[in-house]
Amino acid sequence: MVKQWPHTWQPPMRKPWRVEKYPPRLFQGSEWDEASRDIWDKYSRNKQKQTSYEKKVNICRMLSSVLKPVHPGYMFLVTGSTLNGFGTERSDLDICLLVDDSNATSRDEALEHLKRIKQTLENDPSMTKRAELILAKVPILKFRDGRWDVEVDINCNSNVAIRNTHLLYCYSICDWRVRPLVTIVKLWAARHRINDAKNMTISSYSLVLMVIHFLQCGVSPPVLPCLGELYPDMFSWQRHVLEIDVHQPPPEYFQSMNNQPLGKLLLDFFQYYLQFDYSRFALSVRLGTKIPIEECQLAQEVNNGVRQKPLLCIEEPFERTNTAYAVHNHEVFGRITAVFRNSYSELKKTKHLSSIFKRVPQLTFSRYQENEICTF
Known part of the structure; x- marks a missing residue:
């Protein structure tokens, strides 16, 4: 039986996760203890707090209460970092508008629905500031x-x-x-300004997939399994979204045999992507491995009328498109890899987390470096 959500469904007003002061295995008496502690402390200071979670849930509830009388077929669902466990105090609130339980909407239809919402919200200036429609591949109504x-x-x-809110929560x-x-x-x-798809760098969603992929196949033994292969029905594209509880855990908890400390994992993360052959492979969380670029659909994206090949390919686990299609400029990609290289060098040398958050001069890239940087 298909689970039916009322049009005002929202996540419960509760804290969706609990974090202790220090995990039992954080300190291992190794050279990485200080870095691991600093990673945990920085995470604890910046993770999404209970009050922020409640604010975001209330915003969605109020939007629903205002818009439902005008647009009775609309359903508003919180998605993204608010619920998937990776939210910070700076994270935006992502909301998915479902229209009449539809599974498919054309781009023009989506724009029309979002325009209606924008017009309704603008009638109450106290609710929204600077509302604008972003005419991206997936249109977005953005406001404060x-x-x-x-x-x-x-x-x-x-x-x-x-779907990916549920998948990332489980990971x-x-x-x-x-x-x-x-x-x-x-x-x-974000500190090094390589976390903005609008500026041809890496989106937050892509960064999350990069970390998960690394933990699946960049360390041995792996820290993370491939959930899509372990539970194909649970994470199937055929599963109706109204059957998905985004906080439903996997049937069994994965117990990793990997005991590497946080600090060492961060260093290995940088090293893994410095050695990655971007000219041949895409990252696949869906399969927990590298795949040929050709298997990542839409690996080429049209920009200013010219079809360009992205320099970083990250497979979206469900649509199987490239989430990093915006990274197509050689100079920008060179700056990204230079940041990776500099941070790897600093962390390996100092073993202090602060060393990779220092302000550094703008790292530059010259064309003669292109082959080296794109293939490693």
């Missing part, structure tokens, strides 16, 4: 909530957003090291 000053992104019938609870490692990588990337 007028009551709690939270950035809100609404998409229309992006069922993949619900986030497989091992206690996953959430702090993802959070540190996101904060590090």
